[in-house]
Amino acid sequence: MKLLVIEDHPSLRALLVEHLQHQGFAVDAVMSGQDALAAQRTTQYDAMILDLGLPDMDGLRVLEQRACGHHGPLPCIVLTARDAVESRISSLNAGADDYMLKPFDIRELEARVRAVLRRASRSTATLTCGNLHFEPQSRHACVDGNMLDLSRRETMLLEALLLASPRIVVKEFLEEQLYTSSESVTLNAIEALVSRLRRKLSTSGAQASIHTVRGIGYRLAPVSAHATND
Known part of the structure; x- marks a missing residue:
C-alpha cells in the first residue's frame, strides 16, 4: 500500500x-x-x-x-x-x-x-494463483498452507502481480508502486526483486510462476498455463 x-x-x-x-x-x-x-x-x-x-x-x-x-x-x-x-x-x-x-x-x-x-478496499477476498494464496489484510502468502518468508517489497510485488494476474504489469508501474519518490532505483532493482521472489515461489513448490515479458514487464500465471519465461 x-x-x-x-x-x-x-x-x-x-x-x-x-x-x-x-x-x-x-x-x-x-x-x-x-x-x-x-x-x-x-x-x-x-x-x-x-x-x-x-x-x-x-x-x-x-x-x-x-x-x-x-x-x-x-x-x-x-x-x-x-x-x-x-x-x-x-x-x-x-x-x-x-x-x-x-x-x-x-x-x-x-x-x-x-x-x-x-x-x-473493493474486496477482502483471498488472492490465489494455483496453490499460492495471499491474504490482503494479514499480508501473508502461503503455498499449500505453508507461509512464505517474504520481505516487505517482495510482498508488495507479489500482491501487485496477483491483483493483475494473468495480465501483464508494466515495469514502470512496479517501480512507482514499490519505491518512493525519494529513493534512487537502480536499473536492475526490479529485475533483482523479481528474481528473488521467483526463486522463493519455485523453492516453495508454488504452482505459479512469474513470467518476463521482454521490454514490457511481468505477469504471474499458473504453472499449468505453460507460459515461457523470456
Whole structure:
C-alpha cells in the first residue's frame, strides 16, 4: 500500500514516514498543498494523511481537490491541532474518512490508516494463483498452507502481480508502486526483486510462476498455463 503524507512540520513528517515504512507501507511525504496536489497527478496512492495547517493553503482545499485512488476518492485521515467541533465537521463534510487531533499516538494513527484502507478496499477476498494464496489484510502468502518468508517489497510485488494476474504489469508501474519518490532505483532493482521472489515461489513448490515479458514487464500465471519465461 502506498501512502501520501502531507505535513509541514519536519520532525513530525520524518517520524510518520519512518514509522509507516517500518510497518510495511510505501510512503511519499510533502510539506505543502501544491506539492500534495502535484504528487497525486503523477502517482497512484491508496490513502493520504493530511495536516490542515499547511503553509500555502488550507488543508481542506487539498481534501476537496484530492485525486481518485484505486477504489474511488482517495481515502484521507486529517491531522490537525484545531480542536473545535466546527473544524471536525468541516473536514468530515469535505470528505475526510477520519480525523485525529494533535498530539496523537502514532500507533493509533497506523491502526486508523489500516481501518480506512480496509473500508476502501473493493474486496477482502483471498488472492490465489494455483496453490499460492495471499491474504490482503494479514499480508501473508502461503503455498499449500505453508507461509512464505517474504520481505516487505517482495510482498508488495507479489500482491501487485496477483491483483493483475494473468495480465501483464508494466515495469514502470512496479517501480512507482514499490519505491518512493525519494529513493534512487537502480536499473536492475526490479529485475533483482523479481528474481528473488521467483526463486522463493519455485523453492516453495508454488504452482505459479512469474513470467518476463521482454521490454514490457511481468505477469504471474499458473504453472499449468505453460507460459515461457523470456
